[in-house]
Amino acid sequence: MSLLEIRGLRVTYGRGPSAVPAVRGVDLTLAAGTTLGIAGESGCGKSTLALALLRLLPSSARLAGTVLLDGEDVLGMRWGRLRTVRWAGASIVFQGAMHSLNAVHRIGDQIAEPLLVHRRETAAGARRRAAELLEQVGLPASRAGAYPHELSGGQRQRVMIAMALACAPRLIVADEPTTALDVMIQAQILRLIERLVAEQGIGLVLISHDLAVLADTCDRLAVMYAGRVVEEGPARTVYDAAAHPYGRALSAAFPRVGDPASRRAPRGLPGDPPDPAALPDGCTFHPRCPVALAGCAEEDQPLRAAGPGAHLAACVHVAGAPVDGPAGGRP
Template sequence: MSMLEVSDLKVTYRNGKNGSDIPAVRGVSFALDGGQTLGLAGESGSGKSTMALSLLRLLPASARISGEVRFQGEDVLTASWSRLRAVRWAQASVVFQGAMSALNPVQTIGDQICEPIVLHEKVGRRVARARATELLDSVGVPARRLGSYPHEFSGGQRQRIMIAMALACRPDLIIADEPTTALDVMVQAQILQLLSDLVRERNIGVIMISHDLSVLSQMCDRLAVMYAGKMVETGPSTELFGDPRHPYTRALGRAFPTIGDPASRRAPAGLPGDPPNLSQLGEGCAFAPRCPEAADACRTRPVELWPSGPGRHAACLRVLPDFQAEPAGLTVSEGSEK
């Protein structure tokens, strides 16, 4: 049994404006063991953060979650609130994307780091403060700043403090939502090395969300690319972006400029059109209206993750051995191109 097992996870937001539900996550399944890192890539609105936060039931009341999320053998989605509070921070923690909104502006950072340690480990303030000092040093924030407030730090420093808080109770799972967004290159390398060391030394599992493909390929063992609430390709990180099997993965890779290649830097390839309206999805592939390789069958035939190589899966009809490509139709919906 894996440390984390997710089966047919679905998240739907209730839309009070017009009464239509929005399926933000549509049947996601994966497993994660201790010592492994899983990276999530995709455009904004593809469902990455919603999927990750649903693992600890951190979504607003307007979200309906179904499926199964087993963490260390226990179904998180059916656990009581008291049990869920015991799991959060102590066994699984989150590095939120917006550090300023996640930190309490009227508490010192020392108090905020010490709070989960005192609560979950039942230790005194002196022990907790010593741990907080070590944690700040490990993420590159001077320990003498324990008595400072969040507004007294730069954006990058606040992000490092969030990482220190996530590590406070030595969790088995860390969900990192854009953990290096506000960091400069040198500090980013330090934080990624810190997370890599924790994975190796303490056998923790990490789910990392990022728009930076270089960060994901450097940090993660496996990658999952999401589009319109579904995983459209999964596999080992180096193989997935080195030899993508799904057209959307190829488009993401082309949009990232290659260092030392003037052509890609001056004219990075983009992806025409916009992500689909999740409340108006059809039967076929959600990516078909934007796909440069779409065939007629792509717009009508349901797709799922099919094997596309050793340890790899892709939700594309073209990976099927019996797929016969018809002449491609319109590749971009009329009026959708920016």
């Protein structure tokens, strides 16, 4: 049995004719001890998906589908059970550690809090465990008495990871955990995450706009566009040989080490993802797609086999459909 199974997950904000679809029928699976990366531009539904996994969305959000954590449906849990699962079964590392930590409490106390509430540890036991967790993420135990503003950005992010590990969860969801960090600290945080996954056998969902980071860190990679997964497969395969035009565009947008041409002229993608409240008909990517066909504006495409390793892509070209003429996509 998989650690995490997402089946037909939909998230909609609002009701009636004005309802806005933010996540549209996502299916993903994660095994214990492995890492799943989720990539896409801002506005594609990545963070909404992350928050939906633990039902952390506002009351205006309506969820449908199934999110199985160790075989138990998170979306159907009662509040008391959900409250326990959020720390002991799964935890989340939010982007922007300075905004997630309490500025007026020492970091040791913040790490100890879930241990006191969910593990019923004594105060002394919680303090000892907090010190152990700090050392586990590469910070000296003596920093437990520091306030968040006394730490660097990388150190605060390590504190967030220590908090996420406090109750020994089976799953960690990390939403842009290296945002705004310099490249050296970013590399350290990513290596730390990789080590913890390997040593503790936890499952990790890592969300980022940076395809290169995910390809270097994750086992599998899912690319989201306009609220749905348009490509999924082995992380390195999706990065190096994406089958969907959007996956190729994301990969090409990052300069490649050792490739002077990509540094001088990185290939971006004109335009922006569509407004979820006004999605285009057919394939939602077709207005920006350089290889769109006339039929792409009329019919959306399901995920299809695109290569070995369960590589899937939602593109008409993957199925080898007959060319019926361009649809005005960008050259």
